[in-house]
Amino acid sequence: MITGHHRETPTTVATLDDLAPLADYSLMDTLNCDPEGKADGADHAPRQVFSGHYVPVNPTPIENPEYVAHGKRLFRELGFADSMAQSSDFVRMFSGDLSRVPEPLRNVGWACGYALSIYGTELYQQCPFQTGNGYGDGRAISVLEAVINGKRWEMQLKGAGRTPYCRGADGRAVLRSSVREFLAQEHMHALGVPTSRSLSLYVSKTEQVRRPWYSEGSRSIDPDILISEPVAISTRVAPSFIRVGQIELFGRRARKQEHPQAMEELEEIVLHVIDREYGDVIDQSLATAEKVVLLAREFRSRLTSLVANWIRVGYCQGNFNSDNCAVGGFTLDYGPFGFCDVFDPQYQPWTGGGQHFSFLNQPAAAERNFHSFCLAVRPLLAGHPDCLRQLEEIQSDFPKVMQAQMEKMWATKLGLDAFDAALFRELATLMMQTPVDYSLFFRELSSLPDDIEPLKKSFYKGRTYATDPEGLDNRWSAWLIHWQSLTRAGTREELSRQMKLVNPKYSLREWFVVPAYQQAADGNYALLRELQDVMTQPDAEQSEDVEKKYYRLKPLELFGVGGSSHLSCSS
Numbered sequence: 001m002i003t004g005h006h007r008e009t010p011t012t013v014a015t016l017d018d019l020a021p022l023a024d025y026s027l028m029d030t031l032n033c034d035p036e037g038k039a040d041g042a043d044h045a046p047r048q049v050f051s052g053h054y055v056p057v058n059p060t061p062i063e064n065p066e067y068v069a070h071g072k073r074l075f076r077e078l079g080f081a082d083s084m085a086q087s088s089d090f091v092r093m094f095s096g097d098l099s100r101v102p103e104p105l106r107n108v109g110w111a112c113g114y115a116l117s118i119y120g121t122e123l124y125q126q127c128p129f130q131t132g133n134g135y136g137d138g139r140a141i142s143v144l145e146a147v148i149n150g151k152r153w154e155m156q157l158k159g160a161g162r163t164p165y166c167r168g169a170d171g172r173a174v175l176r177s178s179v180r181e182f183l184a185q186e187h188m189h190a191l192g193v194p195t196s197r198s199l200s201l202y203v204s205k206t207e208q209v210r211r212p213w214y215s216e217g218s219r220s221i222d223p224d225i226l227i228s229e230p231v232a233i234s235t236r237v238a239p240s241f242i243r244v245g246q247i248e249l250f251g252r253r254a255r256k257q258e259h260p261q262a263m264e265e266l267e268e269i270v271l272h273v274i275d276r277e278y279g280d281v282i283d284q285s286l287a288t289a290e291k292v293v294l295l296a297r298e299f300r301s302r303l304t305s306l307v308a309n310w311i312r313v314g315y316c317q318g319n320f321n322s323d324n325c326a327v328g329g330f331t332l333d334y335g336p337f338g339f340c341d342v343f344d345p346q347y348q349p350w351t352g353g354g355q356h357f358s359f360l361n362q363p364a365a366a367e368r369n370f371h372s373f374c375l376a377v378r379p380l381l382a383g384h385p386d387c388l389r390q391l392e393e394i395q396s397d398f399p400k401v402m403q404a405q406m407e408k409m410w411a412t413k414l415g416l417d418a419f420d421a422a423l424f425r426e427l428a429t430l431m432m433q434t435p436v437d438y439s440l441f442f443r444e445l446s447s448l449p450d451d452i453e454p455l456k457k458s459f460y461k462g463r464t465y466a467t468d469p470e471g472l473d474n475r476w477s478a479w480l481i482h483w484q485s486l487t488r489a490g491t492r493e494e495l496s497r498q499m500k501l502v503n504p505k506y507s508l509r510e511w512f513v514v515p516a517y518q519q520a521a522d523g524n525y526a527l528l529r530e531l532q533d534v535m536t537q538p539d540a541e542q543s544e545d546v547e548k549k550y551y552r553l554k555p556l557e558l559f560g561v562g563g564s565s566h567l568s569c570s571s
């Protein structure tokens with residue numbers, strides 16, 4: 001039976017005409033449009049948006065688009081034919097030209113405003129009007145929602161041109177940053193970490209923009225040159241793109257009673273995100289205040305699990321502001337992110353990020369974002385002291401829940417039944433002092449070595465190691481014996497298999513990605529495709545050739561190189 005929104009997907013969606021009937025623009029149809037928004041979406045200059053949940057905006061297509069890549073797994077999951085990614089009408093739509101899409105697809109998309117808190121501090125300075133009314137999707141424009149096999153997906157172009165929130169910038173994304181986000185999203189998904197997904201990536205053969213960047217081999221902290229780079233549009237998909245910052249925008253307006261509908265708009269956006277992201281766990285018939293409490297509890301659970309997973313796979317988000325924190329509890333915005341090589345609790349690839357977004361401080365950064373979230377939804381609990389008290393408890397227990405998730409994660413990574421603080425402390429100390437390559441170390445450990453020889457594959461034998469190799473080796477041997485005495489009972493094969501599932505063999509290190517986007521800028525996509533292939537099966541052993549190229553220490557000469565070991569904000 002095919003009814004309304006839950007019509008069945010044809011086995012294969014091969015054309016835009018097949019996709020069109022699956023469209024269901026629930027956000028545009030149920031939330032509030034900015035009353036000053038233009039129906040034709042020709043709204044591309046910075047301006048203040050005082051109310052409403054979204055602004056209609058039509059994307060600005062890139063000139064002469066060329067196919068670069070599509071998310072093959074996602075295509076399969078959606079029942080999309082691979083050939084569609086290179087068909088002219090699909091390319092046209094997902095490179096930003098909505099003018100000729102078949103009905104009921106619409107030829108305007110939408111952009112949303114959001115607020116910004118950095119590490120829990122509410123900010124307005126980043127808005128060109130200093131009011132917060134001009135900050136939001138500056139270059140991200142959603143173009144479609146579709147219900148496919150009973151699941152709702154929002155499809156959002158990134159780099160699709162200026163919106164009212166562009167803050168005077170060009171609304172474009174360069175190929176470099178688009179390749180990075182495209183590869184990282186599908187890699188994270190394959191690592192079992194919740195994330196927005198990659199649908200497609202198109203580059204312009206003729207249009208370029210200038211961006212500050214690093215000269216070849218530069219060791220400068222900040223970019224030292226301006227380079228011209230091809231522009232690109234990538235499309236990402238998720239059940240929604242609602243960020244903590246978005247709830248905050250409406251929370252701030254409600255708190256300050258900025259306009260008569262402020263409280264209503266806050267409630268509407270919160271109910272919307274519940275429906276999109278938590279529909280299966282929050283009972284639709286409850287009152288709003290009760291729903292808010294459940295939302296906070298569920299979000300806390302997803303967010304703490306997400307951050308523990310980031311640390312499991314060696315990922316640092318880099319810029320974990322409230323506007324880069326999805327309420328659905330998945331990874332969003334692969335800007336100045338990085339997968340670490342050396343284990344370093346303070347690893348932070350983004351030069352502008354400071355220590356608060358560094359690798360092992362991500363639990364604390366998540367807590368700040370969670371506080372911003374709780375503050376934003378509070379106005380909905382006025383008059384419900386019991387719910388308010390529950391919210392406060394959920395908020396104050398965040399560190400406890402986070403800590404439990406971290407301990408569980410470390411225990412699984414180490415093949416233990418329970419976290420052992422002393423064992424972990426000594427390991428962390430050794431990993432820092434040696435130092436070791438994070439993913440190589442845990443992968444080698446997953447083979448359950450009898451002595452430390454195999455683990456030494458992960459050692460960066462620099463000056464520190466050289467000063468006292470024997471002393472360090474002895475401490476490693478003692479640690480290994482201690483570890484062996486604590487590992488989970490059962491067969492060795494089973495333990496090793498379980499550990500390998502959480503300790504991936506391959507991770508998307510920046511020095512793999514750099515040559516891939518450099519070659520892509522010259523129209524050669526071979527390396528990008530190879531990385532896409534290798535990094536979407538990160539747990540698998542793969543071929544000897546792949547192992548030789550991608551399972552190894554970072555060459556010492558690449559440490560400290562700008563644009564690879566560290567980067568400035570990277571649009």
Ligand SMILES: Nc1ncnc2c1ncn2[C@@H]1O[C@H](COP(=O)(O)OP(=O)(O)OP(=O)(O)O)[C@@H](O)[C@H]1O
Pocket residue numbers: 135136137138139140165166167169170171172173319323324332333334335569571
């Ligand atoms: N080239 C650009 N033109 C217009 N706005 C931009 C541009 N680059 C960034 N912005 C806006 O600046 C803000 C901060 O940028 P940030 O790097 O967090 O986001 P982003 O990478 O553009 O997007 P997202 O969070 O959607 O993945 C965002 O609101 C973003 O839309």
Ligand SMILES: [Mg+2]
Pocket residue numbers: 323324333
């Ligand atoms: Mg962002």
